[in-house]
Amino acid sequence: MKLSQAKTKKRYVIETVIDCFEKNTLEAMGFVKGMYVDILASSLLNKTLLINILNSTVAIKKTVLENVLVKEY
């Protein structure tokens, strides 16, 4: 499933980062296969999500998350 569809307060493992404009930034931030992602709050303000990744909190838009595929862990 896409990371943008993930539900809040659950842990996911990244399956793929699909090639996109932000791929390099996403990969440098740790969005690579096998990484764990915590969705902190998907119901916040807008179409932006808060993700806890590699021990720091990252705000990232749903549009970008369409390029990250995850499965529930």
Add this chain to the structure above:
Amino acid sequence: MKIAGFLSSKKKKTKQIENNKLQKNYILCGNANTGKSTVFNALAHANAHIGNWLGVTVDVETKTCIRNDAIYNYFDLPGTASLEATSIDEQNAVNFLKEHKDFLVVNVCDLNNLRRNLYLTLELLEQGFKVTLLLNFKKSFFKLGGKVNLEKLSKELGIPIVLFNGKKTQLIEGNSVHMHSFSCAHDRHKKIDEILKNCDYVTPHKAYGTNKLDKFLLNKFFAIPCFFLTMAVIFFLTFVLVSKLFEVPLGYVFSWLDKGSANGFYQLVIFESLKIILNFLPQIITILLCINILENSGYISRLAFTFEDIFEKFGLNGKSIFPILMSLGCASIATPFSKGIADKNIRLKTASILSLFPCSAKLPIIVLFLSTLTKTYLAFYISLIYAACIIIALAFCLLLNRKYKSEPSNLILEFPALRFVSFKQVLKNIFDSLKSLISRILFVIVVVNVILFCLTKLNLITFLTIIPFALLSIFGFNLEAVSALVSGIVGKELIATGLSNVVLTQIFTPAALILFLIFALFYTPCFSTTGLLVEQFGAKQTFKILGFQFAFSYVLTCLVALILMPKQFVSFLIAITVVASIFVLIKLISLLKLNKMSKNGTLKLCNQNSCKKCNHNSCNNR
């Protein structure tokens, strides 16, 4: 080129002083918000600006230190997550690294985020850089239960490691192992995991940035009211509390200044200008203090997230909030911060609207004019003007959107941990801002007064103001007011100081006072901001924007004038309508001509998208 120039000029200078000394060059690089500028300040005894948000450093900062054994050149780069840059500031960092491969790279890493920070380290080692790893935030790391074996880490990476220890930190140089290239990011992360496992790395048990306060600050319902509450507190402190506190002491200073300012016209101008600056100094300091607290606490990054969706509707993005908030202090200080925005059009729009926000130099104009109009609820009216300026700036942005369209931005933003503000750092930042602001104001006052003196002697002052006067006299501005506006192009503080020795009610009607205030707040940015815009976007683009801004402020003033003094303004409006109708008529005739030519077959109109003539893309006739 800039850095090459700096190096050559520094080389010349240092050659004269220390002819036989060794040159040592250190590049400080690393992920954003890892404390590179703090390390730079400590190592080079520099004064680089420090804040708790991503993108504080946007250009390469340089500093040279001459010590007993050698000459040390330090370079502080903007933060970047990898060698693949997406924004201008990241590009600056990557380009600098690639151009100076022989310099020693001090890779500053956050111990709490080592797993992610080592990604850049591996990339640097793959490229063959000589690297020293400097680990920062050791206090919070060990306090929160983090563990790491530094000797093993150094062995695994094949590079020297230093723990940042304030000013006592000594950099260790050693040979770096040239690491083989990884085929993809996944392999690089796999290697990082292996390294961290071998050096017994334990991440701090308390996750970074997941502060309980965030649940409130980023809440769907509380985030925006929380921001407005913060702004209300700032305005209350600045315009009510501080104004009342300093009323009596400033009165004494002014009476003392009045005794000394009786001789000569130009002495009087300088003293009156000083009085204006002094009068608003407490408010300027309070605003700078509040912005610095917001900046250093980490709240400003949360605001970028909060405003992302709202700003997107106006063609901006969440990151625009950084320069916008800074512009409440000074637009010229804020302009370079727009470099952190990746999209060129969003960057241009953000930088263009910064001069529409009321900076500290505009504060004297607002207070001076409002206090002439009303004596009660002054703080409320000032806050109202601030709110109006924000709305007008966003409206201007909507107009710019028609020309500079941008795709919806893809926000990827890291939140720095919320932390208690270091008052030492805040005071240092305020001192630096005040020093540059006051020295600029004094310089501008002296230079402009000398120029004014020369122009008056040569009878050129009327010649210079004749066109602006023809344009602005319809609003009821006299020559003195227009001269103040002309000098205000250099620096906005000159508008208030230029009118300091006149009684405003004698030269303005109440309606003209309001119109002057509106026009003065928006008509052009100051010289230093214009220079920074030219540097970033080129002269052509900048002057296009400036022309548009001037027209926008003029039309805005006209609209208000129509409401405030309809009788006097109707004749002017008729004249404007006649001129506009002539232009429309000429345009219509040319269009009809074109149409006729196309029917005859003399002109081939393009059916493709983008031609300069018909606004279509990829036209073969261009």
